[in-house]
Amino acid sequence: MFKTLLSLLLLVGISNIAYAQEVKPAEIKVEDKVYPTPANATFKIQKKDFSENEVMILQSLEAKRVELERKAQVLMVREKLIDLSEIKLQDKITKLETLERSIKDLLGEVSKKEEKRLSDLAIVYSEMKPALAAERLNILDEITVYGVLKRMNFKKSAKILEKMNIQKVKVISRMLAEKTLLPVVSQ
Secondary structure: OHHHHHHHHHHHHHHHHHHHHOOOHHHOOOOOOOOOOOOOOOOOOOOOOOOHHHHHHHHHHHHHHHHHHHHHHHHHHHHHHHHHHHHHHHHHHHHHHHHHHHHHHHHHHHHHHHHHHHHHHHHHHHHOOHHHHHHHHHHOOHHHHHHHHHOOOHHHHHHHHHHOOHHHHHHHHHHHHHOOOOOOOOO
16 A cells, blocks of 8 residues: 555656646656566555554454455355256256146046046946946945046936945045045046
């Protein structure tokens, strides 16, 4: 800082001298080179003695500066980690969205296949005699029986329900009344 102040004073002093001599602009030559310092130039550097309080204050300021630089570096590292975490999180979100779309597509296909299977079963059981159909449907689980009867003609399903096990009819009837369906995938 002392050198900068000295340079500024010399520059101001030189510019004042140039005005005092009234040098014409045509007489000044400016070249793009650094001029060497004359060999006989001397500089006096005075060592300033600091008081004990000033030394303590300077040491304290230096310690705070070092601490602030360390905290700034820690913050920069944290910012970079946050940026990397954001990138990873965005990548995971993209992968999860892709996975969700593929799962929905697969569930849609499964739902279509399940619907086709239950429709075909409904046709098969509706072609049977009610007593035989009831006997076979008593063996199946309630969800399958519900799916088959739901897809059948009302009169045919009523005749089959007459011949079925009373406990199973109770459960199936409740399901039909509540319209309990298998999960439907919305797309």
